[in-house]
Amino acid sequence: MPSFVLVNPKRRLSARYETGILSFAFALAATVFYLDTFTDIHSALATLYVITLLLSAETLTEKGTLLLTVVCVGLSILSYAAAHGTDADLAAILRLAVAIAAILITCALIIRNHRARLDLIKFNVALQSSEERYRTIFEQSRVALWERDYSEVRALLMVLKAQGVSDLRAYARDNPNFIGDCISRIPTVAANAAALELLGNVSAKNAGSMRRYIAQDDETFLDLMVAIFDNQSYFEGKGTIITSDGTTKLVLLTVGFPVDVANFNRVIVGMFDITERELAQKALFEAQAELALASRAATVGALSASLAHELNQPLGALVVNAQTLLRWLDRDPPDLAAVARSAERIVRDSQRASDIIQSTRSMLSERTPVLEPVSLADLVNETQALMESELSRNRIKFEMSEAPGIANVSAVRIELQQVLINLITNAIQAMAATPEEVRRISVSINPADGRGVRVSFRDSGPGLSADILEKLFKPFCTTKETGLGMGLAICRSILEARGGTLTASNHTEGGALFEMIVPMEAVHE
Known part of the structure; x- marks a missing residue:
């Protein structure tokens, strides 16, 4: 049999079944030809060739289907010629046209379905290959990876949002069981060998829930829930886990959330052990x-x-x-x-x-005190540069503004810089417990009613209590466990020795406010 009528090699039908189908289809075609040619039945019997095509569709290739279509069309025309000869019969011609149209449309649909099936097979093969590659990367990666189902916990968070909850952290504080409930709603779909090793060489069964491995006082999981609550696309944070043998490890947690909500049932979670680095x-x-x-x-x-x-x-x-x-x-x-x-x-x-x-x-104090013209804005910028490492390490934003027309002051440069360093250092230490996103030091330089220049330092820390304000500039007064309480006293003495002042208060919008006034001209002792 020619190759174009060979049975499609991609079909999975048995050879006996295929032979039987083809035999029945050809027998049906012969029967239709006989009835259409040698009987007086006045109907479009040729349309029954469509059944022949449909029966053969699963066993023939595309070329075989085309050849069978040509045969069926040819048999239809031959039957018309044998039955009617040259006599023009409009009804018979219409029946022939309907039959031929049905045969051709059926052939087109079979070919389209055949090609769509081949494309689907190719797609499934490519998808399977991609899944195998993904699984290989997932299993053999030395990075701890999990596949977790976040669909249920996301649904819970969206219900809370619909109920009017806007601050998830406040809700978690008011509901102590909230975090535990969220953890229980996140099953682990899969975990690679590196993930099991990170948890203390546990079995895949014991890695199903992270409840026993998350430290109780760790805030990272709540941060993760806030990221889902706020519909963020990515989360990264440092956290603490407790391994199966009780060892505490610091980890960097990374989670990429899918755009399609339906894919939250398989979210990839990565963990990096940063204990040694920290x-x-x-x-x-x-x-x-x-x-x-x-x-x-x-x-x-x-x-x-x-x-x-x-x-x-x-x-x-x-x-x-x-x-x-x-x-x-x-x-x-x-x-x-x-x-x-x-x-x-x-x-x-x-x-x-x-x-x-x-x-x-x-x-x-730089040997003998030498008064010189000093630009306070330049001095503040220079001091910021000196303390840039400390500011960056503590995630503090530093801002400086200067009113126009500020003249230079006559001062001992090293003394003023020592005061600036002390005030900035105190502000950094005061914001240790302040959330990183709001840590800020604002410095403004303005005229001081013709007496000199006012330099104001404002931080976003908790401010100063009333009892501390009363004795802040006295020697040995400190709010730090290891402090000597001499810094601010020395700063005030330095400024007052040159005719300046240093005061402290709380800003109306929060945080501490220190103001120093530097005289415009030298003070003669």
Whole structure:
């Protein structure tokens, strides 16, 4: 049999069944031809060839179907010619046209269905191949991956939103069982080997629910629920899990939410173990703090050694002159002139010791105080650059604004910068418990009624309590466990020594507000 009438190799019908179908179809075609040609039945019997095509559709290729269509059309025309010859019969012609049209339409539908089926087979093969590739990546990836069903918990969150809940965090605080209920509504569809290893080499059965692995005080899961509640497309956050052996691990959680809500039944969740990275970063910060402490200790040690060396001579001279004075007084009669000279030398050496101490103090504030023109806006920007690492690490937004026409002030630059650093550092520490998205330090520079320039510092922290405000600038007053309480007292002393002021209050919109006024001209002591 020619290839165009061969049975389609993609069909899964048995050879005996296919042969039987073809035999029956050809027998039916012969029967239709006989009835249409040799009987007086006046009807469109040729349309029954459609049944032949339909019966053969499952067994013939596309070319075979086309050939059978041509045969059926040819048999219809042959029957008409044999029955009517050259006599024109309008009714017979119409019956022939109807039969041929039915045969051709049926052929077209069979071919279209055949091609659609082939496309569907190709699509299923490609889909199966893609699924196999995805499964290979999922199973062999060294990143901990889960497939989880978030459809039920999303439905719960949408019901809450429809009921008027707008702040999911407040709702969770008011309903302590809410988080546990949400966790129980998220079954695990699949987990790869890396995920089972991350949880402590547990079995796939024990990884079905994450309830036992999520730390009770961890806020990351609530953040994830808020992301779904707000219809976000992606979530990333740091969290804490407890493995099967009780080990605490810090993880980076990433979840991509599908656009189609129907696909929330299989959401990919990734986890990265960042415990070592976080511990290394913590160790780095602690090392930096210890280095700063060691640096301060070294400075104090060097200063002490320098003072001991410099003060040794005048103090020794003081002792000698005092002993000499006593000897002159012990004479009979006392040599008052010599006593007076010894007393003068004691005064001189005491002044020398005082000058050494004063010189050391001046050295700590850039040796001798030198007044110079200072642009406060430039100084604020320079100080921000110096503290950029600290601001960035604490996720704090820094803003600075300056009124037009602000002139330079006459001041000791290093002193003012030390005040700025202290105020910014205090603001950073005050916002430790403030949510990262609202942490902000705002600095504004404005004229101070002709007396100088006002520099205002406002943070978005909790502000200052009434009892702290009363003694804030007193020495040893601090709100920090490890603070000495000297920073603000020294800042106020620095400004007041140059004719300026430093005050503190709470801003009307929240947060603490520190204002320092720097005089425009130098103050002569």
